[in-house]
Amino acid sequence: xxxxxxxxxxxxxxxxxxxxxxxxxxxxxxxxxxxxxxxxxxxxxxxxxxxxxxxxxxxxxxxxxxxxxxxxxxxxxxxxxxxxxxxxxxxxxxxxxxxxxxxxxxxxxxxxxxxxxxxxxxxxxxxxxxxxxxxxxxxxxxxxxxxxxxxxxxxxxxxxxxxxxxxxxxxxxxxxxxxxxxxxxxxxxxxxxxxxxxxxxxxxxxxxxxxxxxxxxxxxxxxxxxxxxxxxxxxxxxxxxxxxxxxxxxxxxxxxxxxxxxxxxxxxxxxxxxxxxxxxxxxxxxxxxxxxxxxxxxxxxxxxxxxxxxxxxxxxxxxxxxxxxxxxxxxxxxxxxxxxxxxxxxxxxxxxxxxxxxxxxxxxxxxxxxxxxxxxxxxxxxxxxxxxxxxxxxxxxxxxxxxxxxxxxxxxxxxxxxxxxxxxxxxxxxxxxxx
Amino acid sequence: xxxxxxxxxxxxxxxxxxxxxxxxxxxxxxxxxxxxxxxxxxxxxxxxxxxxxxxxxxxxxxxxxxxxxxxxxxxxxxxxxxxxxxxxxxxxxxxxxxxxxxxxxxxxxxxxxxxxxxxxxxxxxxxxxxxxxxxxxxxxxxxxxxxxxxxxxxxxxxxxxxxxxxxxxxxxxxxxxxxxxxxxxxxxxxxxxxxxxxxxxxxxxxxxxxxxxxxxxxxxxxxxxxxxxxxxxxxxxxxxxxxxxxxxxxxxxxxxxxxxxxxxxxxxxxxxxxxxxxxxxxxxxxxxxxxxxxxxxxxxxxxxxxxxxxxxxxxxxxxxxxxxxxxxxxxxxxxxxxxxxxxxxxxxxxxxxxxxxxxxxxxxxxxxxxxxxxxxxxxxxxxxxxxxxxxxxxxxxxxxxxxxxxxxxxxxxxxxxxxxxxxxxxxxxxxx
Numbered sequence: 001x002x003x004x005x006x007x008x009x010x011x012x013x014x015x016x017x018x019x020x021x022x023x024x025x026x027x028x029x030x031x032x033x034x035x036x037x038x039x040x041x042x043x044x045x046x047x048x049x050x051x052x053x054x055x056x057x058x059x060x061x062x063x064x065x066x067x068x069x070x071x072x073x074x075x076x077x078x079x080x081x082x083x084x085x086x087x088x089x090x091x092x093x094x095x096x097x098x099x100x101x102x103x104x105x106x107x108x109x110x111x112x113x114x115x116x117x118x119x120x121x122x123x124x125x126x127x128x129x130x131x132x133x134x135x136x137x138x139x140x141x142x143x144x145x146x147x148x149x150x151x152x153x154x155x156x157x158x159x160x161x162x163x164x165x166x167x168x169x170x171x172x173x174x175x176x177x178x179x180x181x182x183x184x185x186x187x188x189x190x191x192x193x194x195x196x197x198x199x200x201x202x203x204x205x206x207x208x209x210x211x212x213x214x215x216x217x218x219x220x221x222x223x224x225x226x227x228x229x230x231x232x233x234x235x236x237x238x239x240x241x242x243x244x245x246x247x248x249x250x251x252x253x254x255x256x257x258x259x260x261x262x263x264x265x266x267x268x269x270x271x272x273x274x275x276x277x278x279x280x281x282x283x284x285x286x287x288x289x290x291x292x293x294x295x296x297x298x299x300x301x302x303x304x305x306x307x308x309x310x311x312x313x314x315x316x317x318x319x320x321x322x323x324x325x326x327x328x329x330x331x332x333x334x335x336x337x338x339x340x341x342x343x344x345x346x347x348x349x350x351x352x353x354x355x356x357x358x359x360x361x362x363x364x365x366x367x368x369x370x371x372x373x374x375x376x377x378x379x380x381x382x383x384x385x386x387x388x389x390x391x392x393x394x395x396x397x398x399x400x401x402x403x404x405x406x407x408x409x410x411x412x413x414x415x416x417x418x419x420x421x422x423x424x425x426x427x428x429x430x431x432x433x434x435x
Numbered sequence: 436x437x438x439x440x441x442x443x444x445x446x447x448x449x450x451x452x453x454x455x456x457x458x459x460x461x462x463x464x465x466x467x468x469x470x471x472x473x474x475x476x477x478x479x480x481x482x483x484x485x486x487x488x489x490x491x492x493x494x495x496x497x498x499x500x501x502x503x504x505x506x507x508x509x510x511x512x513x514x515x516x517x518x519x520x521x522x523x524x525x526x527x528x529x530x531x532x533x534x535x536x537x538x539x540x541x542x543x544x545x546x547x548x549x550x551x552x553x554x555x556x557x558x559x560x561x562x563x564x565x566x567x568x569x570x571x572x573x574x575x576x577x578x579x580x581x582x583x584x585x586x587x588x589x590x591x592x593x594x595x596x597x598x599x600x601x602x603x604x605x606x607x608x609x610x611x612x613x614x615x616x617x618x619x620x621x622x623x624x625x626x627x628x629x630x631x632x633x634x635x636x637x638x639x640x641x642x643x644x645x646x647x648x649x650x651x652x653x654x655x656x657x658x659x660x661x662x663x664x665x666x667x668x669x670x671x672x673x674x675x676x677x678x679x680x681x682x683x684x685x686x687x688x689x690x691x692x693x694x695x696x697x698x699x700x701x702x703x704x705x706x707x708x709x710x711x712x713x714x715x716x717x718x719x720x721x722x723x724x725x726x727x728x729x730x731x732x733x734x735x736x737x738x739x740x741x742x743x744x745x746x747x748x749x750x751x752x753x754x755x756x757x758x759x760x761x762x763x764x765x766x767x768x769x770x771x772x773x774x775x776x777x778x779x780x781x782x783x784x785x786x787x788x789x790x791x792x793x794x795x796x797x798x799x800x801x802x803x804x805x806x807x808x809x810x811x812x813x814x815x816x817x818x819x820x821x822x823x824x825x826x827x828x829x830x831x832x833x834x835x836x837x838x839x840x841x842x843x844x845x846x847x848x849x850x851x852x853x854x855x856x857x858x859x860x861x862x863x864x865x866x867x
Contacts, residue, residue, distance in 0.1 A: 044618075045472045048692040053617040057610070061617045095717055098471040098759060285738045302739045312437050313742050342738055343717030350713050389627070390667070 033109065036102040037067040046093035046103055051337075051367035052086055055386040059086045062093035066106040073110075080114040086380075087111065088371035089245040090337040091282070105290045108244050115247030128166045132373040133242040134251060139177065139211040146177040169381040172416055175212045182210040182217035186233050196230040201310070202266035202273050203233050204259075206280040208408035219430035220276050220307055226434040227315050232271055234262045239275075239283040241338075242373045249291065256292055259284070263303075264296040273304040276426055278339035278406040279372065281306045285342065306344055306406070307426055308351065322354045324432040330359040330400030331423065334391055334414060336407035337367050348404065348425040355432055360404070363394035368405075370413035385417070392417035404428070439745040440466040440713065441860035443733060444853070445720050445773065446752030446760065448473035450827025450845035452703040453524055454750045457853025459710040463860045467712050468735060468744060470719040473700060474758045474828075479546070479688035480662070480695025482525065482533070482556035482846075484518060485510075486541065486839025493553035497843070498539050507832040510840070512807055513847045521846025525556065528706045529699070534562050543567055545574075547583055547661065547689045549591020553839060558695045560664065560673055563657045564685035566592070571600040573655035574687070575648055577608045579616060583661050583689060604651040609633050609643035618663050618692050625672045626665045641672060645679030655682060662686035662694050669698060715744075720753075720773050729822050733773070747863040748822045748856035751776070751803075751811070752849065755828030761801055763787075769801050771829065776803045776811040776819050778831065795834065802831020809852040822859065824852035 046062040047053055053061040065087055072078050084107065093103040119126050131138065142149035152158055153174035163170035180188075182205050201224055209216040221231050236259055240252035263273050263284075275281035284304040288297050311317045331352070335345035352360040369387030374380050395403060395418050403414040403422040411422040440463075444455040447469025455467045485497035494500045498518070504511050510518060526536045533556045535542050541553035543566045551566050564572075574592070576585025589603030608621055610631040624631070624640045633643035648658060658676075664686055665672030676684045688695050707714060715735070722734040724743060732743040751774065753760030761778065763769045769780040769787075780801055781787060787798045803811040803825050810818040811825045827845040828835070835841035 042691075043474075043477045044692040045476045047617050048476060048619050048697060049472065050617070050619070054619045054623045057612045057616045057620050059617075060613070061619075096472040096476075098474065098757075100471070305740070309737070313737075314437065316437055318437070340717055343715055343735075345716060346714045 033070055033102065033106055036106065037070045039099045040067040040097075040101045041099055043098060045096040045098060046101075049092045049096035051090060051092065051369065051387045052088055052383065056086060056383050059083055062087070062103050062107070065110065066093070066103040067101055069110060070106055079118060080110050082114070082118075084111045084114050085247075086383075088374040088380075090367050090371050091341050092337050092367065095337075095341045102290065104287075108247075108249070108287065108291060111244075111247035112249035116249070119247075124165075124167060128168065128377070129246040129373070130248060130251070131166070132168070132376060133246040133248045134238070135242060135373075136207040136238040136255075139207055143177040143181055143211045146179050150176045163378055167378045168376055169378045171381055172376065172412070175208075175412065177211055178214045180214065182214035183233065185214055185218060186221075191233070192225075192231050194225045194228060194230050196228055197270065199227075199229045200266075200269065200271040201229050201231055202263055202271040203231055204236055204239070204263065204273055204275045204280055204284065204304070205233070206236075206275065206277045206408075207238055209276055213408065213424070216276050216424040216426055219424065219426040219434075220274065222430050222434040223307070223311070223426060224274070227311065232266050232269070234266045236262060239277075239280040240287065241279040241283045244283070244287055244291070245372050245374065253292055253294075256288055256297070257294055260288070260294050260296050260300050263300050267299060267303050271303075272310065273300065274307050274310055275304065276307050276406070276424065277408060278306055278336050278342065278344060279409075282338040282341060306339070306342060308347055308429065309342070309344055312347065312351070317351065318354065320433050321351055321429075324355060326355060326357040326428065326431045328357050328359075329402060330398070331361070331402050331404040331428070332363050332395040332398035332400065332420065333360050333404045334363050334368060334395070334410055335365075336405055336410045337371075339406050344406075348406070352425070352428060355428075358428060358432075359399055361398040363391055363398055366390040366394070368407075368410040368413040370409045372409045375409070375413060384413070388413050388417050395420065438466075438742070440464045441746060441863070442466075442748045442750065442853075442856045443468060443744055443746040444712075444750040444752060444856075445469075445733065446473075446754060446758075446827065446829075447704075447714075447716065448475055448752065448754060448758065448827060448845070449699075449703065449842060450849040451750070451752035452707050453521065453528070453846055453849035454752055454826045454853035454856070455707050455712045456528065456710045457524060457850050458748075458750070458857035458860075459712050461854060461857030461861060463748075463857040465710075465712045465857070466744065466746070467707055467714050468718075468720055468733070469714070469716045474754060475696045475700040475703075477691030477693055478696040478699075479693060480558050480699050481544065481552065481554040481561075481688055482522075482535075482842040483553070483839040484522070484541075484555040484843035486553035488838060493543070493551075494541060496540050497555065504833075507804065509805070509830050509832055509844045509848055512805060512832075513809075513851055514807075517847040517851050518843055520850045521843065521848075522555065524850055525846050529556075529702055532559055532698070532702060533557065534559050545588070545592055545659065545687055547588065547687050549588040549595070551592070551595050551597065555843065558686070558688075558698070560669060560686045560695070561662070561688060562685060563683035564659050564687060566597050566599075568657075569599045570656040570683075571654060572602075572657050572659060573648075573652060574601060574603040574659045575651070576603065576605045576661070577621075578605050579608045579612050579621070580618070580661065588659075588687070600655075602653070602655070606647045606651070609640055609647055622663045622666055622694060625663070626668050628672075628675070641675040642679055645676055648680060652680065652682060657683040657685060659685050659687045662688050664694075666694060666698070669694070720744075723774060725820060728820060730820050747860040748824070749820075750824050750826055750852045750856050751829055752826040752852075753829050755802060755831075756798065758828055760827075760829040763801075771803055771811075774811070774819060774823060776825070777813045778803055779814075793837075795837075799834035799836060800831050802829055804832060805830055805848070807851075808855045809848055822856075824856055826852040
């Protein structure tokens with residue numbers, strides 16, 4: 001069916017001297033998404049890349065959530081459809097769109113508006129989503145007493161209560177807190193061991209490698225120091241990724257303000273910002289400037305890199321890896337959706353193929369399905385596992401029983417679906433070049 | 436200078452993939468740099484060489500019709516041998532997923548509008564639908580899919596004068612769906628053979644679909660369905676349906692989203708990977724560095740940072756107007772956005788189009804002009820750069836949509852560009 005149902009008196013053969021855009025829609029909002037909506041030529045590349053639409057018959061897909069819903073809600077009496085909460089913010093539609101429609105920006109904006117204006121702020125769902133998206137606050141308390149926290153989180157009753165009271169699935173095991181956080185280790189070690197005003201990086205460790213997998217952060221530090229970099233670890237908050245996905249844009253902005261300010265100081269001191277989590281780097285690079293107007297936010301976006309990406313560009317990482325060797329081990333590698341969006345989906349496979357001892361196999365293009373906090377919600381758990389089924393299947397068919405990925409929640413899902421131990425590429429890189 | 440190869444191919448569609456494989460065959464190290472999903476995702480998956488040339492009658496033998504093409508047609512520049520090499524390479528890459536390689540003659544296949552289309556290669560899943568076959572046909576549509584109607588399709592085929600009996604029917608796709616459920620949902624259901632409730636019994640989606648179709652089968656010997664019969668396990672879906680129905684089953688290529696196109700994209704990606712080509716996907720090439728008329732690197736915009744990718748030889752396979760390899764606006768006219776290669780076009784943009792929608796549209800011919808080694812030429816017919824070649828829809832000179840020749844043009848130009856790039860990169864190395 002055509003979009004233009006009414007005859008227009010537009011005559012393409014009439015010469016127009018000067019082009020005057022017609023303001024069809026009132027432009028009262030902060031962000032003008034109209035050019036983005038107009039760029040959509042309905043090729044459906046986004047819909048066919050959407051992992052949720054593929055398994056959930058009620059989800060109308062990104063083309064609706066983005067440009068079509070944006071047009072619909074120009075009408076005064078049309079509210080945002082609640083299906084926006086079923087979007088997992090994997091951002092695959094961004095990667096797919098040949099016309100560069102800012103789909104995830106549209107989804108984030110719509111979701112933020114829906115949560116702010118149409119969701120009951122006293123509902124369990126809202127409180128649950130708020131709690132999940134503020135994982136950092138919980139983790140910073142829990143990790144003060146890691147052994148006790150882990151004990152309570154591991155109890156059956158805790159997970160039953162979580163399911164019954166909060167709608168957090170009891171199918172998953174809560175991630176354990178490390179006995180020593182990355183920042184505690186960093187402090188104890190006396191901070192940077194290499195000082196180099198010409199080669200400085202500021203590490204954005206994010207929440208998970210601080211509280212749960214400090215070995216990833218340690219690997220980052222050792223690898224960068226082995227290449228002669230001075231590593232700085234500025235004060236930082238959550239990147240905001242879980243907040244965007246839950247429409248908690250005010251929370252995200254609060255965290256972003258601190259990150260932009262603190263990382264901005266490091267950039268002033270000559271550093272580039274390095275993240276080990278691809279969703280953190282995604283947030284700093286793309287979502288920050290798309291969603292917030294904070295002084296220095298563009299500068300931060302332009303100075304942020306994923307860890308291996310930075311080394312590939314600035315060092316001869318290929319040769320360093322080619323000349324190294326590790327103990328024989330096979331890895332089933334999954335590229336996180338957010339890595340894909342930064343053009344990093346083939347990086348680990350390309351590099352580690354040339355590493356003696358390592359065998360690495362890409363388990364394919366499918367999404368892991370967990371998408372951060374999404375797969376933790378009771379009502380989304382099943383969808384999450386259906387999306388993940390293809391990846392689990394490919395992992396089972398790959399050599400060995402160790403998985404690899406950059407994203408901490410993808411790692412949770414990979415482990416949950418297969419029982420495999422999951423490693424971060426930096427951990428293998430540390431073994432190869434920093435020992 | 437961390438990122439360096441012998442050959443960099445820009446663009447990951449049919450032309451880019453084949454050019455990369457071709458270059459890798461010469462022994463060169465090759466990197467394919469691709470940005471968004473290619474237009475293959477919404478292409479029919481049929482591989483046309485030449486279907487029409489100015490008249491409404493389809494061409495029977497494309498090779499016999501080459502002589503009538505104008506001198507600036509990409510086929511005239513590349514030559515018949517290049518077309519044959521391109522198809523040979525294609526056949527090798529897709530193996531038994533495609534048919535049609537046994538003859539030079541075009542096959543005629545039904546489209547989802549009920550027209551009959553001449554094409555050179557077609558997915559095996561569509562083969563039983565060939566319209567020169569006289570066996571009776573049932574065309575199935577689904578009420579859940581508004582863009583496709585079995586009855587209408589059958590009526591159109593009949594009106595086109597096909598030499599067989601054809602009837603159409605609308606069925607329900609097993610399972611329950613929202614009004615705006617996606618095609619991918621139907622496909623996933625069949626691909627995984629998910630359980631559905633069908634008339635009070637729980638069974639696999641494939642069996643349920645066969646049961647839904649069976650009462651309408653009559654004496655039809657073959658059954659056509661919209662091309663959504665599976666993704667990763669398409670062969671199994673196809674075989675299971677044929678087994679349950681006791682008739683040949685075929686897919687009818689659709690508009691977007693197109694599974695035959697997506698499956699071809701997956702096959703090409705695997706072939707590129709297997710050929711040892713490195714793939715960088717997700718970021719656009721936005722510029723270049725050159726010295727003495729030779730490119731030294733292309734600049735990739737990595738989310739705001741400009742990263743140079745170095746190579747000796749480069750292939751431009753960024754697509755045409757739809758694939759965004761060619762751009763146009765009011766100020767600059769028609770441009771090739773990365774290297775600013777020359778694209779001949781009328782200055783007055785009211786001369787870019789014909790008032791008749793299906794007339795001879797000047798814009799359909801827009802694209803770079805190339806020499807016989809596929810180097811884009813400047814306005815004075817000299818190569819834009821000594822080490823830049825073009826392949827696919829970025830090359831102009833023909834209305835490939837009206838002619839039904841785009842896939843053939845992509846394949847022919849890709850093998851020439853890829854081979855020359857690979858071989859010339861090898862001579863660079865000898866000199867160093």
